[in-house]
Amino acid sequence: xxxxxxxRRDEKRAYWAMVLPAFILYLFVMAFPIVISIILSLxxxxxxxxxxxxHWRITGxxxxxxLVADPQFWLAxxxxxxxxxxxxxxxxxxxFVFAYLIYRRIVKFGDFWQGVLYMPAIIxxxxxxxxxxMIFAPSGLIADVMNKWYANAxxxxxxxxxxxxxxxxxxxxxxxxxxxxxxxxxxxxFHDPFMELKDIxxxxxxxxxxxxxxxxxxxxxxxxxxxxxxxxxxxxIPIMFVTLWCWTGLYLILFLANMQKIDAAIIEAxxxxxxxxxQVMAHIVLPGLSGxxxxxxxxxxxxxxxxxxxxxxxTGGGPARVTExxxxxxxxxxxxxxxxxxxxNAIALSIVVFSFILIGVTKLVEKRYGGRE
Amino acid sequence: xxxFLFFALVLLIVPMSLIAQQTTLNFLYYIDATQAGYxxxxxxxxxxxxxxxxxxxxxxxxxxxAYHQKLSAYxxxxxxxxxxxxxxTTRDSSALLHSQKLVKDLAPLLxxxxxxxxxxPALNVNAxxxxxxxxxxxxxxxxxxxxxxxxxxxxxxxxxPKTYAALKAMVPxxxxxxxxxxxxxxxxxxxxxxCLFSTVVGRMLGDAWIDKVxxxxxxxxxxxxxxxxxxxxxxxxxxxxNWSNIQQPYGDGPGLFAAGKAAFIIDxxxxxxxxxxxxxxxxxxxxxxxxxxxxxxxxFPAIPGQINPGVVSAIAGVGLGIxxxxxxxxxxxxxxxxxxxxxxxxxxxxxxxxxxxxIPTRKGVTSxxxxxxxxxxxxxxxxxxxxxxxxxxxxxxxVFNVLNAGLQSIGLGAKTPxxxxxxxxxxxxxxxxxxx
Numbered sequence: 001x002x003x004x005x006x007x008r009r010d011e012k013r014a015y016w017a018m019v020l021p022a023f024i025l026y027l028f029v030m031a032f033p034i035v036i037s038i039i040l041s042l043x044x045x046x047x048x049x050x051x052x053x054x055h056w057r058i059t060g061x062x063x064x065x066x067l068v069a070d071p072q073f074w075l076a077x078x079x080x081x082x083x084x085x086x087x088x089x090x091x092x093x094x095x096f097v098f099a100y101l102i103y104r105r106i107v108k109f110g111d112f113w114q115g116v117l118y119m120p121a122i123i124x125x126x127x128x129x130x131x132x133x134m135i136f137a138p139s140g141l142i143a144d145v146m147n148k149w150y151a152n153a154x155x156x157x158x159x160x161x162x163x164x165x166x167x168x169x170x171x172x173x174x175x176x177x178x179x180x181x182x183x184x185x186x187x188x189x190f191h192d193p194f195m196e197l198k199d200i201x202x203x204x205x206x207x208x209x210x211x212x213x214x215x216x217x218x219x220x221x222x223x224x225x226x227x228x229x230x231x232x233x234x235x236x237i238p239i240m241f242v243t244l245w246c247w248t249g250l251y252l253i254l255f256l257a258n259m260q261k262i263d264a265a266i267i268e269a270x271x272x273x274x275x276x277x278x279q280v281m282a283h284i285v286l287p288g289l290s291g292x293x294x295x296x297x298x299x300x301x302x303x304x305x306x307x308x309x310x311x312x313x314x315t316g317g318g319p320a321r322v323t324e325x326x327x328x329x330x331x332x333x334x335x336x337x338x339x340x341x342x343x344x345n346a347i348a349l350s351i352v353v354f355s356f357i358l359i360g361v362t363k364l365v366e367k368r369y370g371g372r373e
Numbered sequence: 374x375x376x377f378l379f380f381a382l383v384l385l386i387v388p389m390s391l392i393a394q395q396t397t398l399n400f401l402y403y404i405d406a407t408q409a410g411y412x413x414x415x416x417x418x419x420x421x422x423x424x425x426x427x428x429x430x431x432x433x434x435x436x437x438x439a440y441h442q443k444l445s446a447y448x449x450x451x452x453x454x455x456x457x458x459x460x461x462t463t464r465d466s467s468a469l470l471h472s473q474k475l476v477k478d479l480a481p482l483l484x485x486x487x488x489x490x491x492x493x494p495a496l497n498v499n500a501x502x503x504x505x506x507x508x509x510x511x512x513x514x515x516x517x518x519x520x521x522x523x524x525x526x527x528x529x530x531x532x533x534p535k536t537y538a539a540l541k542a543m544v545p546x547x548x549x550x551x552x553x554x555x556x557x558x559x560x561x562x563x564x565x566x567x568c569l570f571s572t573v574v575g576r577m578l579g580d581a582w583i584d585k586v587x588x589x590x591x592x593x594x595x596x597x598x599x600x601x602x603x604x605x606x607x608x609x610x611x612x613x614x615n616w617s618n619i620q621q622p623y624g625d626g627p628g629l630f631a632a633g634k635a636a637f638i639i640d641x642x643x644x645x646x647x648x649x650x651x652x653x654x655x656x657x658x659x660x661x662x663x664x665x666x667x668x669x670x671x672x673f674p675a676i677p678g679q680i681n682p683g684v685v686s687a688i689a690g691v692g693l694g695i696x697x698x699x700x701x702x703x704x705x706x707x708x709x710x711x712x713x714x715x716x717x718x719x720x721x722x723x724x725x726x727x728x729x730x731x732i733p734t735r736k737g738v739t740s741x742x743x744x745x746x747x748x749x750x751x752x753x754x755x756x757x758x759x760x761x762x763x764x765x766x767x768x769x770x771x772v773f774n775v776l777n778a779g780l781q782s783i784g785l786g787a788k789t790p791x792x793x794x795x796x797x798x799x800x801x802x803x804x805x806x807x808x809x
Contacts, residue, residue, distance in 0.1 A: 138617030139629075189544050189612035200545060215549035231787065316438075318562065319619045320781035320788075335445040336774065339469070 034352075041345035063346035072321060073347070076329040077354070079236050083307055083325065084358065086240040087247070087300040092293065094244070095251030100281050102252075103259040114256070118249035128246060129313025136238045136314075146224030154221035157181040158213055168206045175201060182220035235322045239311055246310065247303070251296055258292045259285060294366040301358045305351050326351050395429040396708040401444060403458035403691070405436045407624070409651035409658075410728025417724055421715050428708045437623060438561055441465040448475065453696045456709050459508045461501040461689040462766035465563075471502035476694035478505040482710050483717075491717075495734035500689040508692035509717055512731035515687045516641045516763050517572040517673055518753060524667035525552065525636055536675045537613075544612045547636055554613050556635035558621035559784070562777040565619075566764055568639050569673075570605060570780060571686035575761025576679040577601045583762055589805050593797040602783060602790030604676060609784045619784045631658035639673070642753070645746040646729030657744075665745035670753040687760035690731060692717075775800045 041063055045056035067073050098117060102110040120128060135141045161177045162168065175198045179187065190196040200219075204212040262285060270280055286293075308327040311317065317324035317332065324332075326347060334344035404414060422430050433454070435443055440458070444466035447453055453475055460467040470476050480488065480496075488496055488509075495510045521533060526543075529550065534540040544554050559565040574583065578597055585591045586598075593599075608614045621629075627647035630638040638644075648664065650657040659668065675682060693716055695709045715721060722733040727740045729747045732754075765773045779793030 138620050188610070189548070196545065200549070218551040219545060219549045231785075316560070318560070318778075318781065320778050320785055322787070335442060335449060336465075336770075339445065339449060341449075 037345045037348055040342055041349050043342055045342060059342075063342045064350075066343060067346050067350065072324065072329060073326075073350075075232060075322070076324045076326045077350075078233075079323060079325045080305055080307075080354075082233075082236045082240055083243055084301055084304040086244055087304045088297055090240075090244045091248045091251050091300060092296055094248045095296075096255050096286075096289075096293070098248070098252045099255035099259060100285060103256055103285075104277065104280075106277065114249075114252065117252050120246045121250045125246070125310045126313045128242065129310045132238065132242045133314045143224055147221075150222045150224055151217045154181065154183075154217055155213060158216055162209070162213075168204060168209055168212060170198070170202050170204075172198075178216065178220070183222040186220050186222070232322045235315070235319075239314060239323060242310065242314065243304075243307070251300075254292065254296055255289060258289050262288050290366065294362060297362045298359050301362065302355055305355050305358075326354075395427055396704045397429040397431060398456060398705065398708050398712060399454040400430055400432045400712065401440070401447070401454040401457040402432050402434045403436060403440045404434060405624070405647075406434065408647050409649045410646055410725075410730055412651070412653040413724055413728050414730075417721055421712070424715075425708075425711060428711070430712070445469075453698060455696050455699055455705060456693055456712055457696070458691060459694045460691050460766070461508060461510060462763075463502050463768075463770055464765045465770065468502075468770050470694060471507055474503060474505075475697055476503075476507045477697050477699070477706075478507070479509055479695065479713070480506045482695065482706070483509065483713065487714060487717075490735055490737075492734050492736060495689065497689070508694040509713070510689040510734055511692045511717070511722075511725070512643075512690035512734055513687060513754075514641060514643060514690045514731075514763075515685055515754060515757065515760070516567050517569065517685050518640060518642050518644075518750075519555075519671040519673050520630060520638045520640060520644070521669045521671045522630070522633065522636050522667065523669050524663075525633055531636075533669070533671060534674045537677060540613055540674050541611045543636070548612065552633065553615050553635040554637065555608075556621075556626055556630055556638040557614055557618050557640075558623050558626040558629075559619050559781060560622040560625075562781060563765065564623055564640070565605070565780040565784070566773060566777050567686075568641055570601070570776070571762060571764045572673055572684070573604055573676060574598075574601050574764060575684045575686055576676050576681050577604070579681050580762050583764070583767055586801065587767065589801075593794045593801060594791070599790050599794045600678060602779075602793055604678075605780060606783050606790055609786075614784070616784050616786075619781050627658055637671075642750055643731060645670075645750055646731075648746055649729040649744050652728075659746075661744045664749070668746070670749055672753075672757065681759070681761065683757065684759045684761040685757045686763045687757075688763040688766045690734070769801075769804045771804050772797060772800045 039058075042058050042060060043056050044059045044062075098113070101107045102114055107113060133140075137143070158178070158181070161174065161181065164177075165171070165174050175194060178201070179193050179197060182193075187193040201212070204215075267280055267284055270284055275283070306327055307325060308331065311323060311325055312328060312331075315323040317328040330344050330347040330351070333340045333347060404411060418430070418432065422428070433443070444454075444457060448466070448469050457470075457476075459470050459476065463471060480498075483506075491509065494500070494513070496506065498504050498506055500510070501507050523533070526533065529546055531543045531546055532539070534543065540554065547554050557565060557569060578601060582591060582597065586593060591598075609616055626638055626640060627644060629635060631648060648657060648659040650661065672683060672685060693713050695706070695713070699706045699709060717735060719735065719738060722735045722738045723740055725731055726733055726738055726747065727742050729744065732747075732750060764776065768776070775797050776793070779788060779796060782788035783790060783793060
């Protein structure tokens with residue numbers, strides 16, 4: 001009896017000796033900041049003595065009230081939801097399908113595709129963000145390609161008009177036809193498009209046909225500028241695309257590694273019994289990976305709600321704050337211009353709350369529909 | 374063996390004692406590493422280090438928003454650098470430096486003799502938010518300069534504009550040649566407010582109106598201010614400024630203008646340095662010969678409805694400040710003062726003049742090596758009879774940040790001038806309430 005008590009005491013000591021250092025570290029690095037953050041979000045602390053601030057006190061849910069009343073918060077939350085949706089319903093299914101194709105050797109050179117798809121995940125997100133910013137910029141690669149296409153299309157229409165008129169014969173009908181094929185947005189700079197264009201066109205001589213064609217393309221053809229990417233909601237499309245491109249490879253690797261744990265004999269048996277690849281994927285592989293998928297979804301959700309670096313490098317939350325997500329909204333409130341630390345902490349905690357809600361939903365879905373591994 | 378050990382110990386101790394005697398100075402510095410003059414600037418800092426072996430100068434170099442974000446983070450962490458680049462008013466990261474007196478008053482530190490080398494307006498403490506010499510303005514900054522490509526315009530038979538109507542009329546003539554009228558890269562949000570709208574407000578409303586709005590006597594929602602925002606909207610609608618400028622990073626401007634992509638670029642006077650010859654590579658965005666003959670610095674044309682014709686937004690320039698956390702009379706404080714005296718000294722000022730960084734407020738700084746753009750700038754200054762406020766120097770950050778985003782929204786057609794004015798007034802009301 002005494003020996004057992006001594007044994008238990010020694011066991012307890014050994015347990016605490018091993019757990020205590022990590023537990024203390026966790027308290028100071030994780031738990032303490034979270035508690036402080038909660039307290040700050042419920043107070044009016046804004047730097048204290050160092051900033052000559054008023055004596056701090058608990059003010060209750062005042063900051064949360066400000067948050068809910070701020071339209072920018074709801075826009076940032078909506079943008080974050082878009083990121084979560086593309087991550088959970090884009091990265092995971094795509095990652096799973098790619099992993100399956102490579103695992104079942106349906107595509108050749110599996111190792112090559114694995115490397116190519118995983119590569120974006122190992123490059124610095126800042127570099128990727130700047131690169132894609134340049135691609136989507138108003139004077140970037142996409143705009144360049146699209147503008148050349150539009151210029152070509154307009155040029156053909158102009159050639160038809162010139163052919164029908166027998167050259168550069170500037171009549172009212174000619175000018176009307178030019179106006180009709182012109183981009184309406186391009187015509188907005190004119191008060192009276194017909195008269196002002198006529199004044200411009202009559203200045204060209206028949207010998208200046210090439211110059212006329214080039215000038216009219218510059219002036220009147222449709223310009224693909226990503227103006228639509230400056231509108232709320234639509235502005236998130238490039239970011240969602242890049243998010244999908246960036247991280248799908250990570251989940252591919254995760255799913256591929258777990259697929260390789262599935263007993264190949266089961267799949268062979270199913271194939272012998274006449275099951276197609278789709279049936280193998282849906283009834284053997286997918287259920288076998290349900291736990292991994294749930295864990296991946298949790299990673300997706302927490303990563304999406306934390307996303308900052310890529311969006312900051314791509315758009316800085318702009319233009320005009322339309323691509324701001326919660327982390328950037330928190331950052332600008334904490335450090336931009338006039339800092340507001342209690343509000344920033346309230347935003348941080350709202351991110352945590354949303355994470356818990358979404359993870360809770362994921363767990364419920366798993367309970368209901370998850371397979372047994 | 375003993376002798377060897379003895380000498381090895383001496384060789385080890387001497388440098389260590391030197392290191393021990395060194396005063397570490399953390400210096401947060403602001404400069405565009407891609408701009409001409411960067412290498413010269415760094416060479417001069419190396420000279421400072423060589424001339425002051427007892428100072429261990431730890432320089433951290435950043436530019437534009439990255440600088441403000443880092444300094445804001447340092448302030449929040451309570452780890453203010455010993456010496457930092459700062460603005461005279463509440464622009465971005467400098468807001469707290471002034472409001473909470475996080476920097477020292479330089480007047481007693483630099484002394485009357487040293488300060489007598491500077492023009493009187495530079496020593497005007499009323500131009501600084503903290504009403505003390507928090508930083509010594511290295512220059513006066515005119516934030517609105519219309520850099521003009523005279524040659525491009527004359528090749529197209531277009532005269533330099535004196536009115537907004539003339540500017541608007543040249544839009545189709547420039548567009549046929551795939552040239553923008555005015556370039557104003559506003560991807561970083563602040564240029565549209567600082568380099569254009571401040572002048573528009575100065576012309577259409579005047580400084581007295583801004584003083585009144587800061588005391589709640591008038592409102593941003595008043596028709597006069599909304600009219601100023603409407604003018605900016607008009608510039609976008611007329612095609613004078615292409616909406617794509619809103620997504621253009623600020624750093625892209627000089628390259629695009631020098632490449633002839635726009636007839637004009639609106640920027641501050643500090644930007645003339647971007648076009649000068651980089652001594653390291655021998656290359657310039659605009660060759661010196663072309664600077665003199667093909668380009669001009671213009672005042673912004675007359676605005677419809679203006680009441681103060683010709684005024685241009687200007688502000689006391691930026692400079693270096695010393696952290697108030699440094700103990701008075703300490704070695705670190707003395708080292709910081711030596712650094713400032715080097716920075717504001719004749720040699721460094723001359724280098725800055727020659728590289729087009731700024732026209733120094735230090736008296737008697739001249740050079741025979743100046744490129745045309747640098748000599749043209751004082752002529753531009755002298756053509757301006759009166760200056761007006763730069764809005765981010767007189768409005769609270771919580772208000773002008775709303776304006777900055779609002780100008781982008783107007784340009785994108787996402788918000789109306791009235792909506793932006795209402796948002797600004799809401800921010801102003803909150804700020805006025807917080808001050809009661």
